[in-house]
Amino acid sequence: MRYLDIAIAALVAMSAISGTAVWTPRSGDGASRQLMLQEELRDYVLAYLQQRGVFWLLQSPPESICSELSRASNVSVTLSATIGPRSCGSPPSGAVYAAVNLDMIPEEVTVEAWSDTLE
Amino acid sequence: MVRHVGIGATSAAVVIFAIILASNFALFFASQDRATMYSRSDSESSISDSAIALAGVGGANILVKEQNLLESQVWSCSTATQKMTDETGSLSDDQREGNLAVLVSAKLGDGGNVADNMSLLAPFNGSISGDLSISLQVIARGSDSLAGVYFSKHEDHLVHLPVHLQSAIADCLEAVRTTTTIVSESSVTNCTDSTVYPIMRASSAALASTAQRDGFQIALDYSLEGGASCTVDFEVSLAQVGIQGPSGPFLIRMQEGGSATFGSAASEPQE
Numbered sequence: 001m002r003y004l005d006i007a008i009a010a011l012v013a014m015s016a017i018s019g020t021a022v023w024t025p026r027s028g029d030g031a032s033r034q035l036m037l038q039e040e041l042r043d044y045v046l047a048y049l050q051q052r053g054v055f056w057l058l059q060s061p062p063e064s065i066c067s068e069l070s071r072a073s074n075v076s077v078t079l080s081a082t083i084g085p086r087s088c089g090s091p092p093s094g095a096v097y098a099a100v101n102l103d104m105i106p107e108e109v110t111v112e113a114w115s116d117t118l119e
Numbered sequence: 120m121v122r123h124v125g126i127g128a129t130s131a132a133v134v135i136f137a138i139i140l141a142s143n144f145a146l147f148f149a150s151q152d153r154a155t156m157y158s159r160s161d162s163e164s165s166i167s168d169s170a171i172a173l174a175g176v177g178g179a180n181i182l183v184k185e186q187n188l189l190e191s192q193v194w195s196c197s198t199a200t201q202k203m204t205d206e207t208g209s210l211s212d213d214q215r216e217g218n219l220a221v222l223v224s225a226k227l228g229d230g231g232n233v234a235d236n237m238s239l240l241a242p243f244n245g246s247i248s249g250d251l252s253i254s255l256q257v258i259a260r261g262s263d264s265l266a267g268v269y270f271s272k273h274e275d276h277l278v279h280l281p282v283h284l285q286s287a288i289a290d291c292l293e294a295v296r297t298t299t300t301i302v303s304e305s306s307v308t309n310c311t312d313s314t315v316y317p318i319m320r321a322s323s324a325a326l327a328s329t330a331q332r333d334g335f336q337i338a339l340d341y342s343l344e345g346g347a348s349c350t351v352d353f354e355v356s357l358a359q360v361g362i363q364g365p366s367g368p369f370l371i372r373m374q375e376g377g378s379a380t381f382g383s384a385a386s387e388p389q390e
Contacts, residue, residue, distance in 0.1 A: 005126065005128075005129050008129055009128065009129045009132050009133075012129070012132055012133050012136055013132060013136060015136075019140045019143065019144075020139060020140060020143045032150070032153055032154045032158075035154075035158060035161040036161070038161070039161050039164055039165065042164075042165065042168055043164075043168065046168050046171065046172060049172070049175070049239055050238045050239055051238070053238065053239060053240065053241035053242065054175060054176065054179050054239050054240070055179065055240075055241075055242075055243070055365050055366075058179075058183070058365065058366050059366065059367055100168075100169075100172050101172075101216065102172065102175075102176045102179075103176055103214060104176055104179055104180060104183075105179075105180045105183045105184070105366075106183075106366075
């Protein structure tokens, strides 16, 4: 009977630990944080475009756009763009990424931002 | 006794773990609610940001279309205002992203110095007195049914292109009137190009100085009809060059023809 008690207690403990692990609040926090970071990055791109305007994207060659975005990047956020078929760069795997797509005449431009250190 | 202790310990373990599990459940659902709230907030913010970006892009495309329209033809000075009003009024741009649609439509604005907060369109945002003013109507509608977010926005904005349309039209029509007056008030002994040329050259020089003062280039071409009355058909061509437009520098050209008879009353400009 003692072994039965120990088995039941162990079963209860295992169930509780499994439940704690499965329904951990950390999973929800992770998703929330991811969304929040993406929103911060989108805001960052939009704020940059509002400060700079969009017409320089039409009037500058791709390499000039890339170097300007590179200068506007900082330790936390990397700015990049895809101008037609040309891309300034791509985010490292695992980075939080956001993009603002500008379907302009005559060419589509996507201004991107990513971060792997944003807090 | 030992058995009772075992049952007690098991019961205590059940109770303690049940409390831990219940607490964890509560935290889990709270965090789920928080995630849903963030998701909704993110969705609202994302749609609102996207609407701003799409409206900006729509406005930029309208300005590019307006530049293409302005440089695509030689405008008649007497009909340019009406024609430009009609053709600008037909410009629109439709932008879509997911479930968000933004329609931007244009019409000629009233002008004057008016600031506008559509900074994505800098340096063409707002209206500047003397420049070609364009009024943009922005209608944005979107939704994210998963997050329960519905979005609708109606805004009016003013943008401008540094084209001095009214000034150009005024100078062009004034040039036609001046040429008509100069010709009709001049007498020629014989109706030959050698007699007429100095008069037309003097007229052209007078027009050029007025036009240059306003930043335009002007040219006067003419042909003699000859005959006893010595009538000259002329054409005033006016251009504003080096306009810094949204897709690079461009020029706008205008033209108006006229006809006048030397030594007679002024004639009406040709339509």
